[in-house]
Amino acid sequence: MSTSDLELFVTDLHQEIHDRANRDDGEGVMGFQQEEFTAWCLEQLSDPEVGEIVDWQLSYHAGYGVLVYGYGVNEEDGVLDLFTTIYTQAQPPERVGKEEVDTAFKRLQTFAQKALDGLHTSMDDASPAHDMCLRIFESRPLIRRVRFFLFTDGRTTVKSRDKGRLGDLECSFHVWDIERLHRNTTSGQEIDPIVVDFSRYGEPVPCLRAPEPLKLMPDGYEACLAIFPGQVLARIFEDHGARLLERNVRAFLQVKGQINKGIRDTIIRKPVHFLAYNNGISATAASIEYVMLPGGQLAISQIHDLQIVNGGQTTASLFHALQDKCSLDGIYVQAKLTIVSPERMAGMVPLISKYANSQNKVSDADLAANDEFHVNIEKLSRITWAPAAPDSFKETRWFYERARGQYPDEKTRARRAGVSALKKFVDTYPLQQRFTKTDVAKYINAWEQLPHIVSLGAQKNFNHLGARMDKGERVQVTAHYYQHLVAKGILFRETEKIVQAQRFGGFRANIVAYALALLSHTTGRRVDLDAIWRRQSLSPALREAIEILSHAVHAVIMDPKVGTNIGEWAKKEQCWQLVRQLKVPLPDELEADLAAWKDTEAPTPTTRAASGATSDDPRVAEVMGVPSETWSHLAKWMRRTGKMDLVYLTMVSNLASTARRRTVPTQRQAETGLILLEEARALGFRDPS
Secondary structure, X not given: OXXXXXXXXXXXXXXXXXXXXXXXXXXXXXXXXXXXXXXXXXXXXXXXXXXXXXXXXEEEEEEOOEEEEEEEEEOOOOEEEEEEEEOOOXXXXXXXXXXXHXXXXXXXXXXXXXXXXXXXXXXXXXXXXXXXXXXXXXXXHHOOEEEEEEEXXXXXXXXXXXXXXXXXXXXXEEEEOHHHHHHHHHOOOOOOOOEEEHHHHOOOEXXXXXXXXXXXXXXXXXXXXEEEEHXXXXXXXXXXXXXXXXXXXXXXXXXXXXXXXXXXXXXXXXXXXXXXXXXXXXXXXXEEEEEEOOOOOEEEEEEEOXXXXXXXXXXXXXXXXXXXXXXXXXXXXXXXXXXXXXXXXXXXXXXXXXXXXXXXXXXXXXXXXXXXXXXXXHHXXXXXXXXXXXXXXXXXXXXXXXXXXXHHHHHHHHHHHOHHHHHHHHHHOOHHHEEEHHHHHHHHHHHOOOHHHHOOOHHHHHHHHHHHHHHOOOXXXXXXXXXXXXXXXXXXXXXXXXXXXXXXXXXXXXXXXXXXXXXXXXXXXXXXXXXXXXXXXXXXXXXXXXXXHHHHHHHHHOOOOOXXXXXXXXXXXXXXXXXXXXXXXXXXXXXXXXXXXXXXXXXXXXXXXXXXXXXXXXXXXXXXXXXXXXXHHHHHHHHHHOOOOHHHHHHXXXXXXXXXXXXXXXXXXXXXXXXHHHXXXXXXXXXXX
C-alpha cells in the first residue's frame, strides 16, 4: 500500500463523511461527522462478505468517564459489541497514540459496566441512549462476551490488545485505524484472514497429507486430513465467530438457524459416537504450517486464512454446547483441508461448498445467494445512463458495488490512468450514486412493506431477501426493473434526508423504513417510480407526504406495545401491523405522483399462484395489500350482521388465510374479494383500527 494511495483514500473518505453529515440542512457540525464516520465503519464490517458485526445501532452517549457511539447485541452468540470513534479529519492522517487508545477503551468499559448495572434507570425514557442501555441490561443473562471496537481515521501502532474481563464476562479489544480500513475496504478480500495457531488451543493436531502427485497435476492442489478435538473447534469458532464460515454458508446458517438438534443430542447423549455419526467439516486455507511430533507423526501447527465451507452447523452447534457448559470431552471431528492459492480462492471455494455433503443440505439455490440477480444488476448499472438531475446537465450512471471494494478499486484504476480518466470516472459514477447489496435489500424490503425486517440490520435483512427469492420465482432483472430499483433507492435516500431534518433524536433508520413502507401501503404501491427515475429526485408533494408519514410512524415506534425497548419493538411484525393501520391524510397534490394501476410494479420477488395468477395483476396486488385482520373481521361482521350473502363467507375466510401466508390469491379470488370489500364498506363495515 503506497502512501499516495492511502492519502487519496483518506481524502475521498473525508469528503464522503462530510457529504453524509451535510445531507439534511447543510449545517454538518463535527458531532454529526463523528457519528457518520462510525456508521460508515459499521457498514463495512457488517457487509455480508465480511460478517464481522451482525447487528448494530448508532447511539451516542457521553458522560463522566464514558463515551460510546453505538452498540450491537448478538443474542445467538451471546456477544455485546460497543463502538467508539476518534475522528480527526487530519490530512495526512495523524498518529493516535497508545494513551488515546487506552482512554477510549477505558471509557467504553466504564460504560459497559454501568449499562449492565442498570444505567437506564437514571435516564430519560425517550432518549436513544436509554434504549441502548435498557437493551444491554435486558440482554445481560444472554451475554457471555463483550467486544470493544475503536474506529479512527488516524494511524496507530496499537493494532491489538490482550483479552480482559469485565466481571465474569470475557472482553476483547479491536482497533480499526485508517490503514486497516483502507486495506480491507479497497481489497474486496475477506477482512484480516483468520490465522489459527494451535498452540493457543493445546497442541498441534496430527494430520495426513495427500500424496505429492496431487499437487503436481494440472490444476492440482494440496490437501490433508485431520481429526480435531471438538473443544478446539468450538474455541476457534468462539474466537472468530461467523467469519470462520465461507460467506455463502454463513448467510445460509444465519437465515435457517445454527443449531442442529440431532447434532446437539449426540453431543449430550453419545459424545463418543460423534466422530462416527457426524460427516465432519470441509475447509480451505491459503497455507498450512506443519511440525513433526516426537513420535514422528506429522501435525498442523498453524492454518492461514481458514474458511469452513461445509460443516458450519457442526461447528456452531459445538460452540453453543460449549457456551451452555456441556462437556465436549471425547468429541472429535474429522476435517478435510484444501490448500487453495489466493488467486484461485474465489473460483474454487464456491465449488467446494456446492459439491460437499452436509448434515443439513445446502441447496444450489442457497449457495448461489442469488448471484445471477446481483450480477445482472451490476451489468445494467455499467451500461444504463440515468437522466440528468435537476441541478445538473450531465447524464450519469449509478454504480452497483456487487463485491465489496469495487468502487474504490475502479476509481484507483482510473486515477492511475491519468487525470482525464479519473475525471471521466467521477463524472460518470458520482460517489453519491454508489449502492451496495445491502442497500438493494433495504430498498426492496422497505417498498415491499417489510420495515420490521429492514430494522433487523443490514446483514439479516439481506439474508432475508435472499431466502425469499430462493423460495419464489427468479426476478427478471430487465432495464425497466433496474430503473425502478434505482428509483426506490432515490426514494429511500431522500427519505433519510427528510427524516434526519425532522430532528427526531434517534431511530432514524427505523423511521425511514416504516415511513416508506407506509407510503407503499397507503398508495397501493402506486408511487410513480418512472417519474422518479426521469427526475432523479422527488416532487415537493412526495416530500411533504413522506414528512407527514414520518411523524405518524415515529409516534408508533416510540410507544412500544411489547416490552419497553424501542429498537427491539421496531423489529417486531406487530409494530408494522399497528403502523399500517394508520389512516394518515396526505396532500391532494400527491395524486399527480401516483401511477395508474396498469403502470404499477409487481411486488418483488414475483410469486405465482397455482392458478397462474401473478402479483403483477393490479387486482391481485391490491388484495395482497389488505391485511389478514381485515378479512377476518369482515367474516365476523358478515356472520354478526347478516347484511351480506353468507355464501361468500368461505371466500373471505380463504382470503384471510392467503394474507396470513403471504401467498398469491387467484384472479377470481382477487376480483370477488375487492367487490365484497367495497360492498361491505358501503353497508357499514369498518376496517379494524
